[in-house]
Amino acid sequence: MLQIKNFRKSYNSHVVLQIDTFTITPGIYWVRGSNGSGKSTFLKALAGITSFEGDIILNERLNIKKQSVAYRSVVNFAEAEPIFPEFLTGIELIRLFKSAKNVSSHQEDFYLESMHMTSYVNDPVSTYSSGMLKKLSLVLAFLGRPTCILLDEPLTTLDVESLPILYSWIARQCHQQETIVLLSSHQAFEGGLLPTVQEIVVEHTTIRYNS
Numbered sequence: 001m002l003q004i005k006n007f008r009k010s011y012n013s014h015v016v017l018q019i020d021t022f023t024i025t026p027g028i029y030w031v032r033g034s035n036g037s038g039k040s041t042f043l044k045a046l047a048g049i050t051s052f053e054g055d056i057i058l059n060e061r062l063n064i065k066k067q068s069v070a071y072r073s074v075v076n077f078a079e080a081e082p083i084f085p086e087f088l089t090g091i092e093l094i095r096l097f098k099s100a101k102n103v104s105s106h107q108e109d110f111y112l113e114s115m116h117m118t119s120y121v122n123d124p125v126s127t128y129s130s131g132m133l134k135k136l137s138l139v140l141a142f143l144g145r146p147t148c149i150l151l152d153e154p155l156t157t158l159d160v161e162s163l164p165i166l167y168s169w170i171a172r173q174c175h176q177q178e179t180i181v182l183l184s185s186h187q188a189f190e191g192g193l194l195p196t197v198q199e200i201v202v203e204h205t206t207i208r209y210n211s
């Protein structure tokens with residue numbers, strides 16, 4: 001469970017997001033809002049990579065500010081437009097993430113094979129197209145034993161064949177362990193491929209459930 005309390009994020013003293021209290025229980029959530037509404041800001045705050053006022057607490061014990069290392073070890077984030085060191089190969093980045101997340105198994109094999117990435121995962125990321133970079137960032141977001149997975153604009157640059165594969169990863173993850181999965185998009189969710197999906201709307205500098 002994620003609890004957000006007295007949250008406020010400003011850029012140059014301009015408030016872009018304010019949330020009094022908001023609770024997210026395990027499940028799949030479609031975070032929808034128009035351009036500039038604050039979706040990325042919200043996910044970056046939950047990922048612990050942008051500063052904010054207030055508290056974010058995971059499972060009633062991991063405060064993002066007080067237990068930041070433990071919090072981040074179970075919260076994975078895929079950026080909307082991922083940028084990686086160009087000289088590293090995909091597999092080197094995966095190994096780096098695995099060591100940070102204390103993963104010893106060949107957990108990545110399932111993701112690389114199902115997303116048909118084995119032919120280029122040993123190449124430097126400087127040679128990757130934007131869709132290939134996106135797929136690599138999605139693999140990284142599933143490594144370890146995350147209890148929260150944050151995917152910012154995962155549909156952007158992903159080809160139509162890859163979308164059902166990503167959705168199957170999400171369904172598998174939620175089946176194996178209680179997980180909060182947040183996917184942001186400016187588009188409405190087209191159902192069918194995922195189990196129950198709830199919608200969180202970002203608008204008017206705050207968030208709400210779309211019930």
Ligand SMILES: Nc1ncnc2c1ncn2[C@@H]1O[C@H](COP(=O)(O)OP(=O)(O)OP(=O)(O)O)[C@@H](O)[C@H]1O
Binds near residue numbers: 012040041186
């Ligand atoms: N680094 C920054 N400095 C100043 N303002 C910023 C910064 N990042 C975001 N903003 C502002 O915060 C607001 C929310 O931006 P954010 O990127 O979170 O929106 P978004 O909903 O993800 O948009 P999009 O769908 O276009 O990606 C916008 O008004 C944006 O101009």
